[in-house]
Amino acid sequence: MAAFTHEHHLHLYGCLTAADVYVLGRDRWQARRQELQRYASRHAAICGVVPPYEQFWSPQGLELLQRYYEIDRALSFAQFQAKFDLLLALFPLRQDDLFIWQQVLTKHQQAGLRYAEYRVIYPSSLAAPHTYLRAVNALLARYEADSGGNFQPRLALSLARPPAQAQAQYRALRAMLDADPQGLQHITAIDLCGFEEDYPPSLYRQLFAAIQHDNHRRRQKLAILLHVGESFQNISLHSAVRRILQAHTCGVHRLGHAIALGLNVENLRGTVVQESRQERLAHLQWLLHAEGRELRDFGYHIAAPALQRELAQLQAGMPTPPCRYDDATRAELESLQTAALHWAKAQGLRIETCPTSNLRLGQVRALGFHPLHKFSQHHLSVTLSSDDPGIFASDLAQEAHFCRTALQIPASFMRQMEENQARLCSAKLC
Numbered sequence: 001m002a003a004f005t006h007e008h009h010l011h012l013y014g015c016l017t018a019a020d021v022y023v024l025g026r027d028r029w030q031a032r033r034q035e036l037q038r039y040a041s042r043h044a045a046i047c048g049v050v051p052p053y054e055q056f057w058s059p060q061g062l063e064l065l066q067r068y069y070e071i072d073r074a075l076s077f078a079q080f081q082a083k084f085d086l087l088l089a090l091f092p093l094r095q096d097d098l099f100i101w102q103q104v105l106t107k108h109q110q111a112g113l114r115y116a117e118y119r120v121i122y123p124s125s126l127a128a129p130h131t132y133l134r135a136v137n138a139l140l141a142r143y144e145a146d147s148g149g150n151f152q153p154r155l156a157l158s159l160a161r162p163p164a165q166a167q168a169q170y171r172a173l174r175a176m177l178d179a180d181p182q183g184l185q186h187i188t189a190i191d192l193c194g195f196e197e198d199y200p201p202s203l204y205r206q207l208f209a210a211i212q213h214d215n216h217r218r219r220q221k222l223a224i225l226l227h228v229g230e231s232f233q234n235i236s237l238h239s240a241v242r243r244i245l246q247a248h249t250c251g252v253h254r255l256g257h258a259i260a261l262g263l264n265v266e267n268l269r270g271t272v273v274q275e276s277r278q279e280r281l282a283h284l285q286w287l288l289h290a291e292g293r294e295l296r297d298f299g300y301h302i303a304a305p306a307l308q309r310e311l312a313q314l315q316a317g318m319p320t321p322p323c324r325y326d327d328a329t330r331a332e333l334e335s336l337q338t339a340a341l342h343w344a345k346a347q348g349l350r351i352e353t354c355p356t357s358n359l360r361l362g363q364v365r366a367l368g369f370h371p372l373h374k375f376s377q378h379h380l381s382v383t384l385s386s387d388d389p390g391i392f393a394s395d396l397a398q399e400a401h402f403c404r405t406a407l408q409i410p411a412s413f414m415r416q417m418e419e420n421q422a423r424l425c426s427a428k429l430c
């Protein structure tokens with residue numbers, strides 16, 4: 001049976017379990033009352049209940065904290081963020097305080113992980129980001145040395161979603177890497193996470209091109225990671241599928257989640273999505289463009305005259321029609337998704353799947369609708385991860401168990417995923 005020991009999609013704070021938050025927060029929460037009050041108000045506005053955070057650190061508070069912190073049912077991405085806010089309220093980034101790193105690294109080393117790439121927000125809030133990154137790098141190096149090289153922790157920096165800000169942060173990071181390659185050698189990637197729907201991958205074409213350009217000329221290379229196709233509440237599944245393929249052509253090395261590419265479309269039956277005119281225009285233009293037209297080679301029928309007509313109507317100011325998921329749209333949507341899966345296979349797309357996270361945040365209604373089934377059927381290049389294992393009360397071993405038993409993913413595909421992740425960590429890029 002395959003053993004999964006390499007983690008490529010982890011958020012550092014999300015690795016904290018409810019018990020960790022209880023222990024680490026006990027002496028800290030009183031000094032963070034103002035921030036916790038803001039967390040409680042946001043949580044109430046989005047989830048409809050006020051978390052009684054003042055009781056979280058009472059002698060019997062762990063169970064209560066657990067109830068408000070862990071995710072054991074389907075949630076929207078906004079609800080997930082409202083829960084995650086507890087961590088941001090409690091544990092602000094500090095220049096010289098690496099206690100969260102120590103807690104998580106110790107746990108993962110003891111659990112037998114051999115490779116773990118942690119994503120953390122680019123530390124722009126700190127006065128001296130370089131000093132902080134250097135200290136984290138030194139800590140990772142120490143854990144690696146102490147384990148005799150059997151545990152290799154790495155760092156991926158999650159940049160801000162607005163493209164201009166991401167560009168500025170990347171420039172600052174690259175300058176630091178150039179000036180101090182030795183002190184920052186454990187930095188392996190940049191990532192974009194958070195609410196994705198307002199930020200189609202095409203917005204980052206310039207940034208990704210700059211990273212690729214720098215990668216060709218420098219020894220220290222950075223993989224490009226993007227959360228994409230995970231959230232599609234205000235865009236159609238058509239657009240979410242398109243964005244996944246566009247992320248690949250824009251230069252992304254590893255795609256986080258890509259739920260839309262594999263989710264059984266039956267999962268959406270009865271729902272209606274009203275996407276923006278801009279999004280629909282982008283989709284029509286893409287289908288009529290060379291890149292979208294490639295889907296024809298994989299059996300997707302592109303009725304160019306009808307699309308041209310719709311394009312002209314939208315450009316003339318006609319309202320954007322809502323996307324209703326019913327019998328009429330099902331066949332067409334399935335055909336798009338199947339063509340996209342074939343295209344993804346042919347192009348060698350790399351997907352980081354996080355099964356429990358996808359089940360909850362992808363609002364998967366039945367296990368049979370889970371995206372991993374189609375990834376497996378189409379033999380895509382997939383790695384298995386746990387995303388925010390503390391919040392989802394999971395870990396890599398449990399994710400593998402869930403795939404084998406609940407999803408019944410074939411043993412051959414499980415083996416393939418395990419091989420993919422062991423190979424990835426030794427690759428120079430991605």
Ligand SMILES: [Zn+2]
Pocket residue numbers: 009011193227256387
């Ligand atoms: Zn993630």
